[in-house]
Amino acid sequence: MQAPVPIAGSGSRPPPSTRPGMSRKARERRNHALLHIGLIIYFTVSLMPFVWTFLTSLKQSRDVAAAPLKIFFQPTLDNYRAVLFNQYSDDSALARVRVDIPGSFMNSLIIAGGATLLAMLLGNIAAFALARYKMPEREVYAFFFLAFRFAPVFVFIIPMFLIYQEIGLYNTHLGMILISQVIAIPLIVWVMRSFYESIPPELFDSAALDGATRMQMLRQIALPLAAPGLAATAVLAFIACWNNFVFPFLLGAKQTQTITLATITFIGYEEVAWGMMTAAAIVTIVPELILAMLVQKHIVRGLTYGAVKE
Amino acid sequence: MAILAPPVRRQRAMNKGKVERDALETADIRAGRLMMIPALIIPVLLAIVFFFGFYLTLRNRRLNRGDLGFVGLENYARLLQDDKFWHSLSLTLKFTLTDVGLELSLATLMALALSQPLRGIRIYRALLIIPLMTPPVVGALVWKVLYRSGNGGFFNYFLWEAGLPMQGFIGDPSQAIFSLVAIDVWLYLPFVAIILLAGLQTLPQEQIDAAHVDGANGWQVFWQIQLPYMIPFYIVALFFRVIDSLNIFDTIYGTTKGGPGDATRVLAVNGFETAFPFFNLSYGGAIFVALWLLCTVAGSLLFIWVKRSQAT
Numbered sequence: 001m002q003a004p005v006p007i008a009g010s011g012s013r014p015p016p017s018t019r020p021g022m023s024r025k026a027r028e029r030r031n032h033a034l035l036h037i038g039l040i041i042y043f044t045v046s047l048m049p050f051v052w053t054f055l056t057s058l059k060q061s062r063d064v065a066a067a068p069l070k071i072f073f074q075p076t077l078d079n080y081r082a083v084l085f086n087q088y089s090d091d092s093a094l095a096r097v098r099v100d101i102p103g104s105f106m107n108s109l110i111i112a113g114g115a116t117l118l119a120m121l122l123g124n125i126a127a128f129a130l131a132r133y134k135m136p137e138r139e140v141y142a143f144f145f146l147a148f149r150f151a152p153v154f155v156f157i158i159p160m161f162l163i164y165q166e167i168g169l170y171n172t173h174l175g176m177i178l179i180s181q182v183i184a185i186p187l188i189v190w191v192m193r194s195f196y197e198s199i200p201p202e203l204f205d206s207a208a209l210d211g212a213t214r215m216q217m218l219r220q221i222a223l224p225l226a227a228p229g230l231a232a233t234a235v236l237a238f239i240a241c242w243n244n245f246v247f248p249f250l251l252g253a254k255q256t257q258t259i260t261l262a263t264i265t266f267i268g269y270e271e272v273a274w275g276m277m278t279a280a281a282i283v284t285i286v287p288e289l290i291l292a293m294l295v296q297k298h299i300v301r302g303l304t305y306g307a308v309k310e
Numbered sequence: 311m312a313i314l315a316p317p318v319r320r321q322r323a324m325n326k327g328k329v330e331r332d333a334l335e336t337a338d339i340r341a342g343r344l345m346m347i348p349a350l351i352i353p354v355l356l357a358i359v360f361f362f363g364f365y366l367t368l369r370n371r372r373l374n375r376g377d378l379g380f381v382g383l384e385n386y387a388r389l390l391q392d393d394k395f396w397h398s399l400s401l402t403l404k405f406t407l408t409d410v411g412l413e414l415s416l417a418t419l420m421a422l423a424l425s426q427p428l429r430g431i432r433i434y435r436a437l438l439i440i441p442l443m444t445p446p447v448v449g450a451l452v453w454k455v456l457y458r459s460g461n462g463g464f465f466n467y468f469l470w471e472a473g474l475p476m477q478g479f480i481g482d483p484s485q486a487i488f489s490l491v492a493i494d495v496w497l498y499l500p501f502v503a504i505i506l507l508a509g510l511q512t513l514p515q516e517q518i519d520a521a522h523v524d525g526a527n528g529w530q531v532f533w534q535i536q537l538p539y540m541i542p543f544y545i546v547a548l549f550f551r552v553i554d555s556l557n558i559f560d561t562i563y564g565t566t567k568g569g570p571g572d573a574t575r576v577l578a579v580n581g582f583e584t585a586f587p588f589f590n591l592s593y594g595g596a597i598f599v600a601l602w603l604l605c606t607v608a609g610s611l612l613f614i615w616v617k618r619s620q621a622t
Contacts, residue, residue: 035423036430042420043437046496049452050440052464056455067462068470126349133342134335141346148353150553150609154578154598156356158585159363162371181352189349208334214341243445245560250586260445264564267451274455281448292443299439300508303501307546307616308508 050285057278064274079279101280104262110173111248111258112241115180120234122181123188128218130189131196132204142193145186149305156182157250164251171253179247184237187305191236194306195229196222232298235291242288259284367596373589385596395597397572398580401487402604405576406555408491409498413551414544416495417502422532424503425510435504442500450564453493454480457565480566483573490574493561498554502547509543510536542619549612553605577601 056064058075081087083101130138160179161170169175203225204217212220223230248258263284266277292299301309367385370378389395424434441449457463457479461470469476479489513536521531559578562568568575568583575583577597585594 032426032428035426035428039423039428039434043434046441047437049449049456049496053452053455065462067460069462069464069467122349122351125345129342129345133338133345135339135342135346138342141350144357145349145353148356150605151360152557152578152598152601152605154559154581154585155363155595155602156359158591158595158598159359159366162366162591163359163362178352182356185349185353214345239443243447245445245447245563260447263448263451267454272454277451278455281451284448285444288443288445289440292439293436296436296439300504303442304505304546304550307549308505308543 053278053281056274057282059275061273061275079275080283082276083279083283099262099265099276099280100257101259101262101283104257104259105283107173107248107256108242108258108260111176111180111256112238114173114177115184115241116234116238118177119181119184119188119237120230123185124192124223124230125218126185127189127192128196128222130193131199132201132217132222142190145189146305148182149186153182153246157246161250170251171255173256176248176252176256176258179251180241180244183240183244187237187240187302188233190305191233191302192226192229194301194309195226195233199225229298229301232295232302235295236299236302239288239291363595364599367592367599369592371591373586373591375589381592385593386599388593389596389600394572394575394580395600398575398577398597399600399604401572401574402556402558402576402578402601405487405491405494405558406552408488409494409555409558410548410551412491412495413499413502414547417499417506417547420499420503421506421510422536424507435507438500438503440500441497444497446497446560447564449497450493450561453489453496454565457481457489480574481570483570486566486570486573490558490562490565493565494555494558497561498551502551505543505547506540509540513539542616545612545616545619549609549616552608552612556601556605556608577604 057079058077059070059073060076060078063070063073083099086100086102126141129135130142135141156179164170164175169178199222203221207217207221242258243260244258245260248256248261252258259280263277263280266273266280295302368380368382370381370384372378420438424431424438428434444452456465459466459476459478459481461467461476463476465479466476478485480486517535518531521535526534557578558576559582562574562576562579563582566574568579578601581594581597581601583594584597585591588594
């Protein structure tokens with residue numbers, strides 16, 4: 001079979017059969033079976049790292065360190081007790097690795113949540129203006145925002161490091177929220193612009209005849225109509241801020257330590273606290289997955305800044 | 311502005327057939343500009359910071375010793391003769407080419423598979439985005455667990471069981487960069503796949519059916535219909551993936567931190583280390599200006615291509 005499996009038999013009309021002995025139905029069934037096998041293999045490979053991470057997080061430290069690898073073991077919740085409730089057992093050799101995961105989780109929530117709220121407020125007004133009003137220079141604004149998505153963040157981080165220490169924003173939640181705008185605003189402006197552009201302009205024209213102000217049009221027409229997109233965009237902005245590693249890493253210290261940063265501190269110079277690290281990784285990922293599943297429908301548009309609509 | 315405004319107004323006036331709409335239009339434009347301001351404050355400040363950052367690279371600013379004065383373009387001259395810089399540049403390009411090449415080709419297969427009317431397709435699509443939502447640093451840690459050396463490591467255990475030689479993966483200088491490509495492909499293949507899938511789904515089925523009726527086989531349909539149709543979608547994917555790969559930092563910092571030796575010391579890792587652990591903020595900054603230039607050139611080329619493909 002030299003033809004790639006996916007295409008053959010995809011038409012609703014029968015493709016000219018290359019094998020007269022086989023009916024269209026039979027060919028299609030065979031192709032689909034092969035596809036299922038291929039996809040199942042892919043997803044087994046692609047999800048296996050998570051499964052293994054989860055299994056590792058249930059191991060006692062002697063099982064984690066065991067060589068050869070232990071596939072069957074006595075599961076324990078010790079690692080979760082450690083990372084979720086700061087209950088570190090003293091008998092392990094890794095007892096001195098103490099990372100405040102609950103505190104870091106709160107920091108992540110405050111920073112990603114605060115940054116998303118602020119950026120939604122600022123970004124939506126701009127997105128609406130870009131979609132609705134024909135400023136001759138509007139593509140310049142749009143391009144200016146986009147430039148931040150594609151500039152290496154370090155170009156800002158080095159000077160910001162000095163500035164933050166000077167003006168007292170270093171290692172503060174406010175500082176993290178402000179710098180995170182550089183991730184959240186461009187995303188929100190671009191994605192929401194594409195949602196607002198898909199609203200028929202006649203709706204606004206008739207509202208204008210009724211004497212509605214611009215802010216009323218945004219609040220009473222645009223926001224309700226774009227509500228699903230709004231939610232999806234907020235979630236994606238939140239995830240982008242939550243996943244960020246470099247800002248809290250270089251512009252913050254203990255007080256702003258986020259959960260991604262906390263997870264990496266389980267790696268010591270001499271040893272890695274694998275069990276606790278994997279438990280922390282699970283704690284980091286699960287909330288994001290739940291959020292992501294809720295907005296699956298708009299994820300393509302969101303991740304491509306509105307360039308691709310589904 | 312004044313030069314650009316007339317065509318817009320004329321078009322509007324023709325549409326509405328009302329001249330008095332001109333006044334409203336002007337008010338709209340003024341309001342639109344006002345509404346841009348809140349979102350622009352922080353980005354504009356950061357653009358100023360960018361110039362401050364560039365100015366820093368013209369001085370000799372040390373993290374541990376303060377500002378040692380103005381040096382002009384000395385940091386950039388040093389860059390040109392720095393073997394470590396050229397090594398990290400070529401490593402960055404090698405990483406980006408392998409990474410993006412693999413992602414585009416594998417994602418094409420994935421998108422073709424998921425565009426079929428399979429049973430349970432929704433489950434597959436939901437599963438697809440899982441790695442994509444993982445923080446890159448955490449994704450890297452997850453793979454660090456799998457790559458562990460000795461037969462206590464996941465991959466090595468199976469190699470050992472099968473009687474094959476165990477591998478160093480991220481610990482082996484010759485394999486490290488490709489082991490990192492594997493992590494990045496795992497993270498971002500779904501991203502490219504969902505873009506291409508969205509593209510495939512907008513291709514009218516009649517075109518494919520008509521080709522089949524004309525006797526085209528699957529290969530021909532792919533090369534002559536689907537692939538040309540999807541070019542704009544490939545460009546969007548390229549746009550994001552090329553620039554993010556050039557900037558790769560998180561996954562490397564979570565696994566090898568540039569090692570072993572210099573085997574994975576890409577530009578971003580090199581610049582970070584120079585600026586912070588080695589205290590040379592100015593020289594580290596110069597490395598990032600070089601990286602910024604690289605991204606700008608790549609981004610501009612792709613942007614022109616996007617605009618051109620949208621026009622046709």
